[in-house]
Amino acid sequence: MSAPHRAGRHFLQIPGPTNVPDRILRAIAQPTIDHRGPGFAELTLALLPAVGRIFRTSEPVIIYPSSGTGAWEAALVNVLAPGDRVLAFETGYFAALWQEMATRLGLQVEFAPGDWRHGVEPEIVHQRLVTDRHRAIKAVMVVHNETSTGVTSRVPEIRAAIDAAGHPALLLVDTISSLASIDYRHDEWGVDVTVAGSQKGLMLPPGLGFNAVSAKALDAAEQGGFPRSYFDWGPIIAANRDGFYPYTPATNLLYGLREAIAMLEEQTLPAVFARHERHAQATRAAVAAWGLDVLCQDEREQSAVLTAVVMPDGHDADAVRDRILERFNMSLGAGLGRLKGRVFRIGHLGDFNDLMLAGTLCGVEMGLALSGVPIARDGVAAALACLETTACGDSASGPRPA
Numbered sequence: 001m002s003a004p005h006r007a008g009r010h011f012l013q014i015p016g017p018t019n020v021p022d023r024i025l026r027a028i029a030q031p032t033i034d035h036r037g038p039g040f041a042e043l044t045l046a047l048l049p050a051v052g053r054i055f056r057t058s059e060p061v062i063i064y065p066s067s068g069t070g071a072w073e074a075a076l077v078n079v080l081a082p083g084d085r086v087l088a089f090e091t092g093y094f095a096a097l098w099q100e101m102a103t104r105l106g107l108q109v110e111f112a113p114g115d116w117r118h119g120v121e122p123e124i125v126h127q128r129l130v131t132d133r134h135r136a137i138k139a140v141m142v143v144h145n146e147t148s149t150g151v152t153s154r155v156p157e158i159r160a161a162i163d164a165a166g167h168p169a170l171l172l173v174d175t176i177s178s179l180a181s182i183d184y185r186h187d188e189w190g191v192d193v194t195v196a197g198s199q200k201g202l203m204l205p206p207g208l209g210f211n212a213v214s215a216k217a218l219d220a221a222e223q224g225g226f227p228r229s230y231f232d233w234g235p236i237i238a239a240n241r242d243g244f245y246p247y248t249p250a251t252n253l254l255y256g257l258r259e260a261i262a263m264l265e266e267q268t269l270p271a272v273f274a275r276h277e278r279h280a281q282a283t284r285a286a287v288a289a290w291g292l293d294v295l296c297q298d299e300r301e302q303s304a305v306l307t308a309v310v311m312p313d314g315h316d317a318d319a320v321r322d323r324i325l326e327r328f329n330m331s332l333g334a335g336l337g338r339l340k341g342r343v344f345r346i347g348h349l350g351d352f353n354d355l356m357l358a359g360t361l362c363g364v365e366m367g368l369a370l371s372g373v374p375i376a377r378d379g380v381a382a383a384l385a386c387l388e389t390t391a392c393g394d395s396a397s398g399p400r401p402a
């Protein structure tokens with residue numbers, strides 16, 4: 001028997017999947033069409049350049065019917081070969097998972113240790129590459145926004161460190177939780193493969209994985225890579241030229257993607273980024289006023305996408321999350337891996353506005369209090385004061401005239 005109906009909307013405040021706006025749900029609900037017919041080609045030929053505008057690239061973007069994890073694997077198997085050495089950084093749970101995947105595939109991973117409270121240190125990138133005299137490192141793997149910790153690494157500074165070392169390694173960046181929420185520029189920042197997914201900043205359901213690729217990455221893929229088939233960029237890029245895919249694509253999610261990009265461009269990307277930043281600031285104001293700490297320890301790296309809140313000793317974050325779900329019908333992100341029970345994560349990304357954030361923080365404050373966590377009851381008030389003082393990045397303006 002299914003659970004009884006709960007009135008009102010569920011608050012899905014995990015840092016992905018995010019709330020899917022009704023406009024996108026309606027777009028996805030259109031009838032599926034023949035993926036080898038002219039209507040489909042029209043869809044793809046308009047969609048691919050639009051997707052490029054979100055990645056800020058004029059190079060190809062490959063879209064897979066996959067989770068973000070599939071797009072991780074696609075990045076690795078196209079540009080690297082078994083036994084290749086790569087440099088990765090232990091920024092948190094997702095960086096560790098990507099590293100583990102690379103190891104399982106047979107890559108030799110240099111995994112620079114981290115404390116899960118900081119991003120990738122550009123100085124360490126520089127040091128590691130300078131000492132790699134034989135240029136054995138073929139790629140540097142960076143998670144832009146570490147969703148397990150709420151820490152955003154500074155990709156332009158990492159690029160500069162690679163250049164300063166004069167090292168030819170490819171730069172692979174996971175933007176699964178940052179794309180369309182935090183400023184990101186594939187071409188300008190000199191990224192070779194950008195990995196993304198549909199279910200976070202893009203406001204779609206899970207099911208699409210992306211690789212944006214540079215000319216250098218394409219060249220590496222053409223010259224070598226792993227034995228690969230389904231994830232091979234080559235046949236997909238070739239079929240995309242005429243608006244098709246070498247297999248059945250996720251047609252309905254592509255309708256959703258077209259709608260999501262239209263929504264982002266109506267708001268404008270700078271306004272979307274400013275909104276995320278503002279909501280993050282208000283959330284941090286709440287955390288500070290509760291007397292709790294955010295996990296991120298470097299102010300330059302605080303994530304605009306989510307905030308990981310550290311529990312006081314002796315209090316279990318999962319017990320608080322369970323109570324909030326039960327009482328207030330809101331899902332918060334769990335502490336992952338070694339952070340289990342020690343943090344909870346508030347997602348403030350995607351299709352989100354001031355009053356949704358206010359409701360979210362009310363639920364958190366009540367849940368903490370009900371769970372007996374010692375907090376000052378000033379968090380919501382501090383966040384509201386923060387929201388009042390500045391206008392929302394985009395919501396006040398409504399749809400822009402054409």
Ligand SMILES: *Cc1c(COP(=O)(O)O)cnc(C)c1O
Binds near residue numbers: 094206
């Ligand atoms: C969500 C996420 C992933 C995993 O994506 P899936 O779609 O679950 O495979 C990887 N990296 C980061 C940074 C993420 O936020």
